[in-house]
Amino acid sequence: MNEYLTLNYKDKTYTLKELIEDNNNFSDSLKFFNDSKRPDIFFVNDVGYCIALEKVEQLYNLIASSRFSLIEAHNKLHKSPVEWKSGYLGQLWLRAQYLKNSIIWYNSCLDYVYQIIWFAFDFFGEIKTKKDYRRELIECNWSKISEILESKSDQNSSILLCQLKQIRKDKNLKKVNLWANSLKHHGNLSFKELRLSDNYLLNFTEDFTNKDMIGDVLDIDETCETVKLAHCKLIEFINFLLDFINFENIFDRTNEGQFIINSKEKLEYKKIIINMN
Known part of the structure; x- marks a missing residue:
């Protein structure tokens, strides 16, 4: 019966089975970062690690x-809450809403990456109150992290800084950040599938028309692919970062792999220490 349920979309006909396979394939390409790199342990004697682990959880x-x-957003057929009075237009509108939400949330991910680094490697000052903690969140940003790492001469600081610069230069993440800024500051993104009235031109002056107010007009499917590539690059970097930090190195292990709750000095288990809090 599924073969009789078809969707004609952009010059291609999908059966219901093909739509499900298409969405499953897209989902499978969006890996999470390695769950085993999130140790289920707490570091009572290292407040920076405690905060950094909480930030890893929040990032996840x-x-x-x-x-x-x-x-x-990629899913081409939603059962609800869309009605079919306007044909496929309602489906496109719903997909666009999901896509805009996704862009905004992905845009926030690097802020959490910076916070993980800030607290894991002791960039912060003394924290005794909630106000102190809030102050550190405000202080934590790319400009300060890069400036501090640039001032260090050790190899580990150079490795981390190099990887951070690479992720910041990724073309797909840059596009996501640009689109997120458009959403935040201009209130919307334009998708060509939803623009039904672009067949006219209003000339306000010789150098200013109604098209100048719209900005870039995106394709929903192409934008999904770009955000997917940004996701994959972000996951690749987070896996590197968790390997680089290696939270579990704070403890020794028995031959059976059990943690030994001993007391190591920070210099023994941290690759980078900015402040000896």
Whole structure:
């Protein structure tokens, strides 16, 4: 029966089975970062590690939300809450909403990456109160992290800085950040599938028309692919970062792999220490 349920979309006909396979393939390409790199342990004697691990958890949840919305944006057929009075237009509108949500959430991911680095490697000052903690969140940004790492002469600082610069230069992440800024500051993104009235031109002056107010007009499917590539690059970097930090190195292990709750000096388990708090 599924073979009789078809969707004609952009010069291609999908059966229901093919639509499901298409969405499953897209979902499978959006990997999470390695779950085993999130150790289920707490570091009572290292407040920076405690905060950094909480930030890893928050980043995981943020990516889960971003990923969910991206999958729904890619999904070409939603059962609800769309009615078919306007044909496929309602489906396109719903997909665009999911896509915009995904872009906004992915745009926030690097902020959490910076916070993980800030607290894991002791960029922060003394924290005794919630106000101190809030102050550190405000202080934490790319400009300060890069400036501090640039001032260090050790190999590990150079490795981390190099990787950070590479992820910031990624063309797909740059596009996502640009689109997120458009959403934040201009209130919307334009998708060509939803623009039904672009067949006219209003000339206000010789150098200013109605088209200048619209900005870039995106294709929903192409934008989904770009955000997918940004996701994959982000996951690749997070896996590197968690390997680089190696939270579990704070403890020794028995031959059976059990943690030994001993007391190591920070210099023994941290690759970078900015402040000896």
